[in-house]
Amino acid sequence: MNVLLPNSLAEACDFCAKQPDLIPLAGATDLLVHWPLRQAEHDKTYLDLSKLQELRTITWSANSLTLGALTTYWDVLQDPRAKSDFPLLIESARQVGAIQIQSRGTWAGNIANGSPAADGVPVLMAYDASVALTSKSGTRSVPLHEYYTGYRKSVRRSDELISAISIPLRRYDFAVFHKVGARRAQAITKIGLAMTRESAKPATWRVVANSVAATVKRCAAVENLLHAGAPIRKPEDFAAAIASDVTPIDDIRSTADYRRTVMARLLYHSLKGVSPAIS
Amino acid sequence: MHRLEGLSKLSGAERYLDDEPLEGALKGCLWGMTVRSPISRGKIRRIAYGAGFDWSKFVVVEPGDIPGPNETYLIENDQPVLAPGYVRHMHEAVALVAHEDRNLLRRAAASIRVEVDADPPALDFRVAPRADQIQRGSDNLIKKLQIKKGDVHAAFANAYKIVEGEYETGAQEHVYIENNAMSAWIEDGPNGDVVVVRGSMQCPYYVLNALKHALGRDETRVRVIQAPTGGGFGGKEDYPSTIALHCALLTLKAKRPVKIIYDRSEDMAATTKRHPSLVRHKTAVDKSGKLLAQQIEVILDGGAYVTLSPVVLSRGIIHAAGPYTCENVLIEGKAVLTNSVPYGAFRGFGAPQTIFACERHMDRIAHALGLDPIEVRRINLLKDGQTTSTQQTISGGTDRHALLNETLRVSAYDKHKRESEAFNKTHPYLRRGIGIATVLHGAGFTGNGEVYLNSKVDVGARPDGKIEVLAASTEMGQGTNTVFTRIAADAAGYDTADVVVGVPDTFRVPNSGPTVASRTVMVVGKLVERAIDDLAAQLGQNGKPLRGPSLKKAITDWHTTNPGKELKGRATYTPPPNVKFDDKNYVGDAYATFAWGACVAHVEVDLRTAAVRVLDFTAMQDIGKVINPVLAKGQVQGGVVQAIGWALSEEFKFKDGGMLNNTLTNYIIPTSDDVPPIRVVFHENPYPFGGGGAKGVGELPMDGPAPAILNAVAHATGADARAIPLTPEHLLPLL
C-alpha cells in the first residue's frame, strides 16, 4: 500500500493533478472494509488527507453552515448549534454505524463513496447542500442533488477533491428523517427518507430517498404532489409519484416491492396532518 | 464465584489462536488456506494453479497426500477430507495451500481455479428429488425415524376438530465471536513423531478420532489440545475435525507448523449451520382443546453429507410433540440429502425447529377453537406420572402448571395483554401483542447415547495438595471451568482457589465426551464429584472419605511418601437407575431427565415497515439446581437473543446453493439495541443425578422464543405467520 501524506490542501491538489488515479483517504471506514480480502486494492496509491486539519472545520456564517471535508459525524453531533438549525444532520449522524464509525467517518467520504444507501447524503440534500470541489485550478460549487451522474458516478473529476460541504441557513417548519434497516443499529439502509419544508411562502418541499435507485435520489414527482396540494388519503396515493421517482431493485438486503410499499407508508404517516391535503 | 477467565476476556488479554505470536511451537509457521468448490455438485476436471506464482515455494495438499482413508470420521464416514474428484456442495474443500507470507498466500489462493463439470444439484429439501438429482439410495434419504404411541387414525375418526398446519424454519449461522481456527505441528514421541493439533473446538476427542482415522495413526501419535475458544454453539462440534485434518495434512507435508484461520466470510460460507426444517402437524382435539392425537411429520435438510443429521433428527422428533400429554402420537421424521453445506449441530440440535412448529400450532389450535392459548396449554401440559410420545413416564416433581402461572405473573401477561389491546385501538401504525410458549429439553445424549459414550473424568491430586480436574469438556465462553471449579471445590470441601481445571489435551485428560447437548454440568459435573469421591475414598481410613483440610493434608503426605508418582481419583459414567430406551422402536426414556421452561414475548409491530420489535421477554426455566446464577442467567439471555435473531432476522440468502450474504453486514444478528429486557427466572428443583443437582441449561433457552414471538405477532396483528425468519419482507404481505 503506497500512501502519500500531503500537509496542505494545495499540496494534495498538486498530487492529484500529477497522478489522476490517486485514491483520497479520509476516515477510511469505507475504504478499508474487508481489507485483507481485497488484495488488489493493496497495490494502489492512497492520498491520506489526515494532516489537512484546515479541512476539519465547522463554520457558521450569516447565511450558511460549512463542513470541511474532514468533518466527522461526531464533530457535528458535538456542535452546539447543529441540533437546532439542522436537526436531521443529528438524526442521521446518530444512525450511522456506531460511535467508532461516527468518530472516524466523514460527511465528505459518505458523499464521495457514492453508495445509494449513504445516510449522510439524503439529509444534506434535503437541506439543499452543495459540494465544493477543489483542484489545482480552483474551486467550483455543485448542488448535491446534481452531484451524482449514475451508480457510484459523479461530476467530480479525478484531479478534484471535495474540500467542503455548504448548507444554506433557512427556516424549516417540517423535517423528518427515516432510516429503515434490517435491525435497529449497525444496519445498511433498505429504504431511507429525508424530507424538509421551507417555511418561506410558498413553501418549498424537498423529498430525498436512499436505497431505492442507483443514487441517493431527490423525488421530484413526490415534491410536485406536495406543492400542488393534491389530496392524499392513503399510502397508495403516493404510488404513481414513487414509481416515477425511484427504481428500487431486489437485492440481498430487501425487495423492490418492500422498498416501494414502505416508502409510500413512511411518506403517508410522516405527512399525515402536516398539510391539510393529507389526512 | 466470578467467571475464572472473565477479566482476561474483558480486558482483551486472552489470546485466541489468531492472536498468538509465531513463537515456540509455532516458530517458522506457515499460513494455510483452503481451495474450495465453485459449484454445488459436479466432477472436478482440474485444479488450475494461477500463473504468476512460483508454486514450488508453496505447500500444496491434494487428496493424494492423505495417508489414511479420505474420510471424516463421524456417524457415517461419507464426508471426504478433501473432495476426491467430485464435489457435493459449494465451498467444499478441494485442496490446501500454505505459505509463510499471509498476503501472498491470499493472492495465490485467489488465483486458483477449480474447473468443474456441473451435475444437477438437489437444492430444495422440501420437494422430492428428480432422478438426475439422486445421490444417495433411491431418494436421497439420510435417515428416517418414527415414534408411535396409541392409534392416531382411530382418534382422528372421532375428533371434535382436526387442526392442520405446516411450519418452516431456516438455516442459522452460529456467529461465534472467534472464527474457526487451528494450528498443527510435529513433535517427537516415544512411538515416533506426533502430530499435534491445537485450536478452537468443543470436542477434542472427536478431533482426535478424525485424525487417527484419516492419518492412519494411533492415539500415541496424534495429540489434540484445545486453545481458548471464542464460542461454539455447536458450530465447533464436528467442523473442527475438518480444519484440524487440513492443518495436520499441511504440517505433515511442509514439515513446519501451520495455522489456518478462517475469515468471517469463509467461516460463514463453508462451515455447518442449523438444519432448515419443514414440520407438518395434524392434530385431533376435543372441544376443550385437549389433544387427542398428534400426527407430526418432520423433514430436515441434511446438506451434502450425513455428518450429525441422524442424531439431530432423533432429538428433533423426540421434542416434536412438546411438553404435552397425548395418548395417540405418530411422528415421522426424515433427514434428506441436498447439495448444501452440511448442516450440523446448533444449540438445541433439532429441538428448536420442532418446538417452533409445535408451539405455533398450539396457538393455532386455540384460535381454531376460540380458546385462550394459555388454557389450551394448561389442559395439556404433562403432569408427573403421565407419558411423553416415547412413553417415558415423567417424574421429578416439577409442577409445570405452577411454572406456567409463575411465568404469567412475572411477565405481567394479563396487564400487557389488556394494555396492548387498548393501545392497538388508538395508534395509527404500531400494534402490540403478547405470546407464549411452553417447552421441554432433554439434557445429555439421547437414549442410550450416554451409555455408549462411557465418559470418564479424572481428578489429579497435586503435590501442593491442590486438585486438578482432568476432563475433555471445553470452556468456550459458557463457563465450564468456573462451574467445574465450584463443583469440585464443593465435593472436596476445598476453597475454589485450591482447584485447577486442566487444559483439555488428549495426552493428559480422559474422554469425558463432547461438550454438547447441555451435558457438561449435569453429566460431566457429576463425574467430577464422583472422581473426587474416589480420590477421597482412596485416601480415607476405615471407609471414611476425607474432606477439606484433612484431604489436602492427606494428599501432600501421600506425595511425600510417594515422590514423583501420580495420584488420581477416577469416575466413569453410570446411568441413573431405571432409565431404559429402546433405540430401535423409539420407546422408553429418551432422556434421563428433561428441563422445563415457559416464556412470554411482548412485541410491537410497525405497520409502516413490518418490523417486529421485542419489547419485553420473560424466560422461566427449571434446570434443577442453579450452580452459578450469573452464568446460568447469561446462558438464558444469550439463548433468547440467539433465538430472536433466528426468529426475526437471520435469513440465509442462497445463490446456486452457496451463501450469498456471508458477512456480518448482510447476515443480520441482533445488536444490543434489538434486544429487550430479558427477565430470567429459575425454578430450582435439584436433580439428584446431575452435577451439584443441575440439569442442562445450555439449549433450553433457544427453544421457546421463536414461537412465542410469532404468537405475539399474531396477537398484535392477526398475521398467521408460520415460517421463520419472519423478516419485514416476509411479514409485510401478511399484514
Ligand SMILES: Cc1cc2nc3c(=O)[nH]c(=O)nc-3n(C[C@H](O)[C@H](O)[C@H](O)COP(=O)(O)OP(=O)(O)OC[C@H]3O[C@@H](n4cnc5c(N)ncnc54)[C@H](O)[C@@H]3O)c2cc1C
Ligand atoms: C461498521 C460500519 C458501519 C457503517 N455504517 C454506515 C451507516 O450506517 N450509514 C452510512 O451511510 N455509512 C455507513 N458506513 C460507511 C462509512 O462509514 C461512511 O460512508 C463514511 O461516511 C465514509 O467516510 P470516511 O471518511 O471513512 O471515507 P473513506 O473510507 O476515507 O472514503 C470513502 C470514499 O470517499 C473518497 N473520499 C473521501 N474523502 C474524500 C474527499 N475529500 N474528496 C474526494 N474523495 C474522498 C475515498 O476515496 C473513498 O472512495 C459504515 C461503515 C462501517 C465500516
